[in-house]
Amino acid sequence: MTDLASTTNPGRVDLSPLPARNPELVGRTAVITGAGRGMGALFLEELALRGVDVVGGDLDGTAMSDLADKINANHSGTEGAGRVIGVAADVTDPAAHDLMAETALREFGRLDMWVNNAGVFPQADFTDITPEQLAATYGVNVNGVAYGGQTAARHFRSVGGGAIVNMASVAAVRARVTRATYNSSKAAVKHLTTCMAVELGPDNIRVNSIAPGFIDTEMTRWVQEDPAALDKALSTVPLRRLGAPVEVFAALYFLLSDSARYITGANIPVDGGSQHV
Numbered sequence: 097m098t099d100l101a102s103t104t105n106p107g108r109v110d111l112s113p114l115p116a117r118n119p120e121l122v123g124r125t126a127v128i129t130g131a132g133r134g135m136g137a138l139f140l141e142e143l144a145l146r147g148v149d150v151v152g153g154d155l156d157g158t159a160m161s162d163l164a165d166k167i168n169a170n171h172s173g174t175e176g177a178g179r180v181i182g183v184a185a186d187v188t189d190p191a192a193h194d195l196m197a198e199t200a201l202r203e204f205g206r207l208d209m210w211v212n213n214a215g216v217f218p219q220a221d222f223t224d225i226t227p228e229q230l231a232a233t234y235g236v237n238v239n240g241v242a243y244g245g246q247t248a249a250r251h252f253r254s255v256g257g258g259a260i261v262n263m264a265s266v267a268a269v270r271a272r273v274t275r276a277t278y279n280s281s282k283a284a285v286k287h288l289t290t291c292m293a294v295e296l297g298p299d300n301i302r303v304n305s306i307a308p309g310f311i312d313t314e315m316t317r318w319v320q321e322d323p324a325a326l327d328k329a330l331s332t333v334p335l336r337r338l339g340a341p342v343e344v345f346a347a348l349y350f351l352l353s354d355s356a357r358y359i360t361g362a363n364i365p366v367d368g369g370s371q372h373v
């Protein structure tokens with residue numbers, strides 16, 4: 097039987113809001129990369145709603161600044177809401193990270209948290225992978241995380257600490273046909289996170305990653321629009337549904353907060369259990 101929810105919400109994503117609030121984060125400032133849409137856009141709004149000022153950067157500068165305007169307008173009357181600034185920022189360019197940090201310091205006077213979220217998801221048979229696909233994917237998914245981490249760490253070192261969260265993926269621990277480029281790039285993000293945590297820990301800089309499974313964004317539209325692909329995908333998810341971006345935000349918010357102050361080098365799966373299948 098097909099009900100309305102399963103028609104409009106094919107993977108039956110749980111859309112209910114999450115209540116967590118960590119008051120110590122109010123008045124702090126974050127940078128989020130790849131925040132023009134998808135999970136980054138949701139993170140931007142959820143942090144602002146919880147009193148965090150945020151600089152969002154995206155390759156698509158127009159989408160980014162339109163979104164920032166929309167969030168600020170939506171929450172202009174919300175007591176305690178943070179402010180959002182959107183800038184054009186290509187994570188493959190180290191200077192773009194410096195620009196985001198400078199924007200946060202100029203506009204908000206501080207920078208406490210950094211989220212390396214931007215990512216791309218190419219698919220190709222292994223023998224068809226081109227040098228361009230490899231360079232472009234590693235450029236965004238791996239180099240982009242390293243450059244963002246460097247900018248954040250240089251600043252955090254000068255102010256006595258900070259929190260960095262990198263977006264890895266369940267793909268980091270899985271092998272799947274046509275996904276060698278993406279999956280290996282996310283394995284690199286997971287290990288880069290551990291290396292950063294070990295090296296930056298003595299400066300009170302915590303570095304953790306999140307490993308989402310199938311989350312309801314444009315990146316997984318190809319799965320959601322193909323019933324056979326959706327069935328196959330959900331058969332590898334013990335909870336038998338897609339995740340909602342807000343469910344990934346719950347892990348991000350925890351890792352950024354002081355509740356996680358003794359946690360570094362961790363990789364939190366938010367995948368309905370799929371890394372085990």
Ligand SMILES: NC(=O)c1ccc[n+]([C@@H]2O[C@H](COP(=O)([O-])OP(=O)(O)OC[C@H]3O[C@@H](n4cnc5c(N)ncnc54)[C@H](O)[C@@H]3O)[C@@H](O)[C@H]2O)c1
Pocket residue numbers: 129130131132133134135136153154155156185186187188213214215216217236263264265266307308309310311312313314315316
């Ligand atoms: N959606 C999922 O199921 C899923 C699962 C595991 C991991 N992830 C990871 O989570 C992160 C967010 O994914 P999403 O689903 O929101 O993706 P999305 O495709 O909806 O959004 C990605 C954003 O990154 C931006 N971007 C791409 N290249 C960029 C660049 N060079 N510089 C700056 N911005 C750039 C895009 O413009 C876009 O706004 C990615 O790192 C992705 O790999 C997603």
